[in-house]
Amino acid sequence: MSDKPAHDDRGIDAATLAALAAFPARLAEFYAAVPRDRIDWRPPSWDGVPSEPFSPIEQVCHVRDIEIDGYHVRLARTRAESEPELASIDGEALAVARGYARDDASAALAAFAAARAQTLTSLAGVAPSEWSRSAMFEGRRITLRGLVHLLCSHDQQHLAGLQWLLARMTA
Secondary structure: OOOOOOEOOOOOEHHHHHHHHHHHHHHHHHHHOOOHHHOOOOOOOOOOOOOOOOOHHHHHHHHHHHHHHHHHHHHHHHHHOOOOEEOOOOHHHHHHHHOHHHOOHHHHHHHHHHHHHHHHHHHHOOOHHHOOOEEEEOOEEEEHHHHHHHHHHHHHHHHHHHHHHHHHHOO
């Protein structure tokens, strides 16, 4: 058995691609566990939250918008430009500006699933030589492959955030 990670023909490990593909359904499942009268619930303290401090509906809307306004742009620019400086997005300001607390969860989940499908289609078109293209993000150099891993990490943070909220709701 080799200690090297298994990469598929697109240059990123199969486990990460599988996690990215499965995430829209997982997000919908975790969100479905939230009682309907608690979709905009906020705890008295956010101490220990593993994601940004968002209510359940805000978690869903945030993931949708970071996919579209964040990662679609970041991935495209990293592929097309030489060492671009990638913008960070203030998720809390975006939540207020776009009124996440009043958004429709079904529409947000559907829009996110469509956006993630677009992300996966884009990644399928990455040439092996492109995976090492780099950009600057949050003051650090990162490769296209690294951005994909950050996206997957961001997904996991928001699943954990929803579970954290569910735990606090039952306290």
